[in-house]
Amino acid sequence: MKTLNIKAVSDEQKQAKYLAISQAIREAIKCGQVISSEQLPSARQLAEQLKTNRHTIMAAYNELIAQGWITSKQRKGYFVAADLPVNSSLRNKPMETLPAQPFRWKFTKNTDPSTIQTTASYRYNFAGGTPDISLFPFHEFKSYVGDAFSRPNINELNYGNTAGYTPLITQVTQYLRRARSITNREIVITNGSQEALYILSQILLSPILSVATEAMGYAPAWRCFTSSGASIISIKQDQQGMIPEALEQAIERQIQIGQPIALVYLTPLHQYPTTVTLPVSRRHAIYRIASKHNIAIIEDDYDHEYHYRCQPLAPIASDDPSGLVIYLSTFSKVMFPGVRIGFMALDKTLSDAVVNYKTIINHKVSVPMQDAIARWMQAGAFERYLRKATKIYHQRRDFMVQQLTHYQQLGRVKSFTIPDGGMAMWVELNESAELLAKTALSDAIFIQQEGQFLVDKTQSKDRFIRLGFAGLSTQDIASGLKCIFKAR
Ligand SMILES: Cc1ncc(COP(=O)(O)O)c(C=O)c1O
The missing domain is CATH 3.90.1150.10 (Aspartate Aminotransferase, domain 1)
Known part of the structure; x- marks a missing residue:
């Protein structure tokens, strides 16, 4: 029977003594002091060595038995487990002498960090889409968060209901009908617009397809599109936004070269980054072209509320007889980006596929936060x-x-x-x-x-x-x- 060369020092405040001892024994096994099937010192012997009592050692051994490091045999004592994965390589080699082989990752996707947004604090941050978070009524909102936890809907806190928390879907549906004239849509709550863009890219795009975008636009959206292997086709824009004739020419060109356009991504209300509003005549022209070629439109309406001259133009999604418009919006601008809640309003023919794919990523968006926002909206405090x-x-x-x-x-x-x-x-x-x-x-x-x-x-x-x-x-x-x- 071996004597173990261990020192179990326990910080009584932070860790029970038996846990410190079990950790020290585990380290001794890992570095090859005792090898597989070898007998360990008896509880009495180790207790004497460590100047503690036998029950503490037995508790430490029981912990290691539960973790699978050691076994106990009746009337024989404690033994290192026979099938420890570390043992075969350790039989003659303590752990410390193993060569440190750096692991070589084989990436299959581009993980270019160029669109990572910074949280660096600047003296003056003129970033275009940043709300003034200091205006947000945190104190008031806190009471809705409190309600979400003190009066939770237990059923909704479980898995399932991936499309979103029912009361939030109800609030968003009512708000879209009232403020943006959007009706008859399925609502899917997402982890910001970014998740919506990613899901759409995964289920609607492939390397033989392409996406038409305004010549200047929102790079995080392009990153989603290209992550599916699709190509981005830049469509000329002028002082009024995307030029419909240029879109039609690109559609025909892409058909000819065998990489047809499957999606048009647009920011029609406040073009990103130029801020111009796409006029009604162009909206109709782009819609007609998309419908003729069976191409879907992603309408990214990221800051709809902030319109000053008049009521904002109703979204393209509000007049969509073919059901080809996928409408995206977000709470990132009306609350703050860190809340990570957005939504899609889409046709029934697409929503099941979106929800099914979303379950692969993350089941659902945080229910307590959805609940708090639903309460905030219902109380009228959001508006x-x-x-x-x-x-x-x-x-x-x-x-x-x-x-x-x-x-x-x-x-x-x-x-x-x-x-x-x-x-x-x-x-x-x-x-x-x-x-x-x-x-x-x-x-x-x-x-x-x-x-x-x-x-x-x-x-x-x-x-x-x-x-x-x-x-x-x-x-x-x-x-x-x-x-x-x-x-x-
Ligand atoms: C064009 C555009 N779409 C969407 C968003 C919001 O994305 P998310 O909801 O993922 O925060 C932004 C934010 O800057 C944006 O500029």
């Missing part, structure tokens, strides 16, 4: 907050317009159009946009520039920047712009 945020963002837009007019007079800004809505402005410079953004970054100021939004980077005129106004106070907008456009 109250929206009205408040819209008013503040409207003032910030007007303030940024005033400021940019000033820098235009100084010759630093060439032109800009006042956006009807959204959270950012698209601004033309008299100088290199890339250089300006780089210089600003060295001053801890974040600005996005044209090159970052183009499908085909070689098309960059290097003259445009996107300046978010929603996430900054008027004071910060003024100070930030002053730093960006400081006399050089």
Whole structure:
């Protein structure tokens, strides 16, 4: 019978002594002090060695028996288990002497980090889609979270009901009907729009298909499309958004080369990143083209509420007789991106497939958070907050317009159009946009520039920047712009 060379030191506050001893014995086995089937010291012997009592050692041994490291034989004592996977290689070699072989991963997908968004804190963050999270009524919302836990719907807390928490689906359905004229749709609650885009890419795309997008757009969406092997086809846009004739030509070209377009991805209300609203005539033209070629449209309506000049145009999904529009929206802008809740409103013919695929990824979205949002919406507090945020963002837009007019007079800004809505402005410079953004970054100021939004980077005129106004106070907008456009 062996003597084990172990020292079991227990921090009484943090770990019971028998656990510390069992851990020390396990380490002794792992590093080959005792090998498979070998007898261990008796409980009495080890208790004497470690100056503790026999019951503590027996508790430690019982723990190791439960974990499968050792066995006990009646009237014989304790033995290292015969079938430990580490043993064969350890028989003559302690663990420490094994060569450390770095594992070589064989990746099958591109994991390019270029679209990872940063949480770095900037002196002034002009990122275009960032809401002012400090405006969010956390204190009020806390009471709905409290209700979700104190009066839970036990059934819904289980697996199942992947499409979403029923009361939230009811609230979203009512809200879409009232505020966006969208009716007769199935609602699927997702982990933000990003999950919706990923699911759609997985079930509707393949390497022999392609996706038509505006020439400038939202790179995280493209990453979903290309993850399925599909190609992105950039469609020319002008001051009004995607040009329908260019879309039709691309559709025909792609059919000829054997990689047909299966989806059109659009941000029609506030084009990302230029913020222009796609006019009704173009919406109809694009819809007709899509319907003629049996192509679905993903309508990404990411910041619908924030429209200042008039009521926002009703989404394309509100007039969709063929059921080809997949409507996406998110709580990332009306709450904050970290809430990770969005939704799809889609035709019944597609919703089952979407829900089935979603179960592969994550079963469902956090039910307590869905519950809290449903209560918040039902109480009318959601729309109250929206009205408040819209008013503040409207003032910030007007303030940024005033400021940019000033820098235009100084010759630093060439032109800009006042956006009807959204959270950012698209601004033309008299100088290199890339250089300006780089210089600003060295001053801890974040600005996005044209090159970052183009499908085909070689098309960059290097003259445009996107300046978010929603996430900054008027004071910060003024100070930030002053730093960006400081006399050089
Ligand atoms: C065009 C566009 N779509 C969607 C989103 C929101 O995505 P998510 O709901 O995954 O946060 C954003 C956020 O910046 C966006 O700019």
